[in-house]
Amino acid sequence: MLARTVSTLKWCALFIVALQLTACGEAPAPQAAMLPSVIVNTASTKEIQSKSEIVGRTRASEDVTIKSQIQGQLLRRAFVEGDDVNAGDLLFEIDPANYISELAQQKAVLKQALASRDVAVMNWERGRRLLPDGMISAQDMDELTSRKLTTAAGVVQAEAAVQGAELQLSYTKVYAPISGRISNAKVSTGDIITPNSEMANLVQLQPMWVNFQVAEKELISAQQKLSQAEKREVKISDIVISLRLPNGTMFNETGYIDFISNKVDAATGTLPLRATFKNDDKLMLPGLFVTLVIESPIKEQALLIPQASVQEDQQGRFVMVLNEQDEVEKRIVELGERFGIDWRVLSGLNDGERIVVDGLQKIRPGIKVNAVEQEIVPFQNTQATPTASDAK
Incomplete structure (x- = not known):
């Protein structure tokens, strides 16, 4: 028991000596806090x-x-459904038998009318020679004249009937009015066709139109820009229009605007427009939803910032700006359209101000940071742009 007490006192003495030595020495200086590093642009x-x-x-x-413009039995279809046809190609043929017969009948009526007219003319000539000698009365001469005029009118009427019968006969063959791509046939061989029966649809694929609408707000802005650029004689034909297809690829032809409506649609607040594109390879078909990329012919100066620097909260979009002391400030900004990876600044930021583009999760307004300027790396350079973790 005595030995355990002595051992305990010995350890207590050593602990007290150690505390005294520590008290006599200088305390280690506290290390300064490291500033968060960020990439700025x-x-x-x-x-x-x-x-x-x-x-x-x-x-x-x-x-x-x-x-169809006539009635009759469809004898044949002369095209392959879905094929391209040329203007003047035969599409359908309707049984012409009834119309051939009608034409022959009208031609016979015409011959009768011509014969009646010839007889009337001869009688009128004979009466004209006999009238001065008093061998016929004036009343008889009037009747001869009336007969001549009536038969002449009958000839005109018969000729018109022949032309009508020829026209009806021509309708038995249906030709393509334009060059284009034909649809499937709406009628089958052997069907009895009636006037106004829909037989097929034909669309012209070259050139191709694209209908679109511009909001009235954007319309006014565009008109104001064009009016400011009148001295440079900017024309609507100077506007370059590219087209993105539904699969995301760009169409290989550029287009131009060829129609602008004369009034804004009151229901939608938009102005209808139309663009025309060459479609030689007939890649585009009617009814596709496409995206028009319209480039303004007017060059202007704009303040741009990277999209990566923009954040958003309940107050709106904002960026983190560094002042001359490398302290962080929150700045509400109004943004316009995008240009690649940049965003146009309409208000809230000045040219030459530094904004944080990387390391935003480590900072808050009012703190001081270690700022590293962002390096713009050429596209062909495989070296990566530095990040905030690299700047530490």
Whole structure:
């Protein structure tokens, strides 16, 4: 028991000595807190050409519904459904027998009318020679004249009837009025066709139209820009229009605006427009939803910032700005359209101010940071742009 007490006192003495030695020495200086590192980009004014994307729908430049103009039995269909046909190609043939007979009958009536007219003319000539000698009365001469005029009118009427019968006979063969792509046949061989029966549809694929609408707000803005650029003689034909297909690829032809409506649609607040595109390979078909990429012919100066620097909360979109002391400030900004990876700033930011583009999760307004300027790496350079973790 005595030995355990001595051992305990010994350890207590050693602990007290250690505390005294520590008290006599200098305390270690506290380490300074490391500033969070962020990547910053300087907002700069650049020359831009505004672009806008609008959804439109393709429409055939010509869309014809083939209908019958007569009645009869369909003898044959002379095309392959879905094929391209040329203007003047035979499409359908209707039984012409009744119309051939009608034409022959009208030609016979015409011959009778011609014979009656010839006789009337001869009688009138004879009466004209006898009238001065008093061998016929004036009343008889009037009747001869009336007969001549009546038979002449009968000839005109018979000729018109012949022309009508020839026209009806021509309708037994239905030809393509335009060049284009034919639909499936709406009638079958052997059907009894009636006037105005829909037989097929024919659309012209070259060129192709694209109908779209522009909102009245964007319309006024575009008109104001064009009016400011009148000195440069900007024309509507100077507007370059590209087209993105439904699969996301760009169409290989650019188009131009060829129609602008004369009034804004009161129901939708939009102005209807139409663009025309060459479609030589007939890739586009009517009814497709496509995206028009419209590039303004006017170049202007705009303040641009990277999209990566923009955040949003209940107050709206904002960016983190560094002042001269590298302290963080929150700045509400009004943004316009996008240009690639950049966003146009309409208000809230000045040219030359530094904004944080990487490391935003580590900062808050009022703190000081270690700022590293973002390096713009060329596209062909495989070296990655530095991140906030690299800047530590």
